[in-house]
Amino acid sequence: MQKHNQKEHLYKLLVIGDLGVGKTSIIKRYVHQNFSPHYRATIGVDFALKVLNWDAETVVRLQLWDIAGQERFGNMTRVYYREAMGAFIVFDVTRPATFEAVTKWKEDLDSKLILPNGKPVPAVLLANKCDQGIDVLMNNGIKMDQFCKENGFVGWFETSAKENININEASRCLVKHIIASESDPVQAVEPDIIKPHLNSSKIVSCSACFKS
């Protein structure tokens, strides 16, 4: 109630990933604390707002942009990346193709969105539908850690919107990294995973751009 000394942060977060991986369900679970197996497909973009009492002095308002997953909409929906502060990239553990698309989503995100300090926006990988028992990761946590390192994710979580597993945790992880990158814009805090060589590979692709 001590509103006068409370800081308020407003963050725009993207929720992206292939069609039908459960983006809308995750948001519904996170914001409305419920689940239905019958969500309608998202066309374009849907919105949700989540308010977090981060700590005694900080209120965090998360503006969630639930972006349609079909590849075809890419041209149309990439304008929605603008000014986002973080992203969840979601795949469906029961459909290997949706995991293969993760790198594509990440590259797409990084190519269209860079923080003022030149770094990519913090992104958390969500392996959704982990309640289904059909797991393409085959509990291979080490490989996933490696994958996240290589692809510049600040973390990953096995989630289930249906069983409410790890969604709050994933969000806290993302918000933590956003706050950290904000409070130290020049030299972002030691991230969980990001490796220096990621940036060098970026430079390579940039110089390639200049050439063409």
Next chain:
Amino acid sequence: EYEEKTGRAQRPLSPKQNVRKNLDFEPLSTTALILEDRPANLPAKPAEEAQKHRQQYEEMVVQAKKRELKEAQKRKKQLEERCKLEDSIGNAVLTWNNEILPNWETMCCSRKVRELWWQGIPPSVRGKVWSLAIGNELNITHELYDICLARAKEKWRSLSTGGAEVECEDAGFSAADREASLELIKLDISRTFPSLCIFQQGGPYHDTLHSILGAYTCYRPDVGYVQGMSFIAAVLILNLDTADAFIAFSNLLNKPCQMAFFRVDHGLMLTYFAAFEVFFEENLPKLFAHFKKNNLTPDIYLIDWIFTLYSKSLPLDLACRVWDVFCRDGEEFLFRTALGILKLFEDILTKMDFIHIAQFLTKLPEDLPSEEFFTSIAAIQMQSRNKKWAQVLAALQKDNREMEKGSPSLKR
């Protein structure tokens, strides 16, 4: 001792008083109100109290009777209204069947028909009217539908046995094909009107919806399957036989506005949004300024509305009425409907910030009042400085073409 007695005697009063207070919510039947004397083993009520209770009882009965009478009148009125509505629908069905449909070409544009059309087409003739109004410019026959469906089924079979060969075969459209894969359509079918429970796996129209979407990807592999299509096909299936639904579906998607959206022709979509904004500013200048101030661009809400022709965002009965007039007036009615929605909620929207407007418009209230809604649409003028929708759109398209000639970079 006396005090104790009177104290006990007075106690039953308080629940009665409660009953009286809550009477407004009591069951409306007088049979629930029976005044009984105290059981014989208890001391009798003092005369004064008994008199008071009798009086209260009578008041209650009178109130209850009054309410019952009122309810009965209300029910009677509702029944009369329903009969009237059914009569008018019945009459409308007769008019459509006997007068309009047999003389479609000559009558469809008459003032009388257009007015009747605005009232909503009766469900029993809706499919026929939609078919006629959408037309069949593409000359699709039932046989062509069967051929496309057979091809789709063949493709699905080979995809489920091993996809590699198929991809090589159709190298030209491999990307579109992959998108049009069985899996994508399957995923979306179960997410089409989930609350109706008729398009889901095992539901009566699951296979029909699957067939139409599959056949379309074979008919137009360059367009393929795009999200939103499943909703359009579903609404058509609810009103037409399968092959006729396919014909209407293909012809509907072939209209310029639908083609622009479903092929995701971004430049042309932006032109449509720009034209929409011209009429937005003209009709609702205050709200327009508020949206501008909040950076709320029309794509945020229009994409969903236009792609699904409102079938996802409006209650189905209202969506069908929008389709009715869309069939009559063409694409401009889609944008007029959008303005009608904005007008209907103008007061609330003006008080909201970006995220709340965006949330509101991408998930409209489920209990939209239909008459107010259509009154609101009717109040929208599709004229801007004496220019009609088509003229505004054409002018913007011309500007765009000239700009593209001038500089190769994309607008926006």
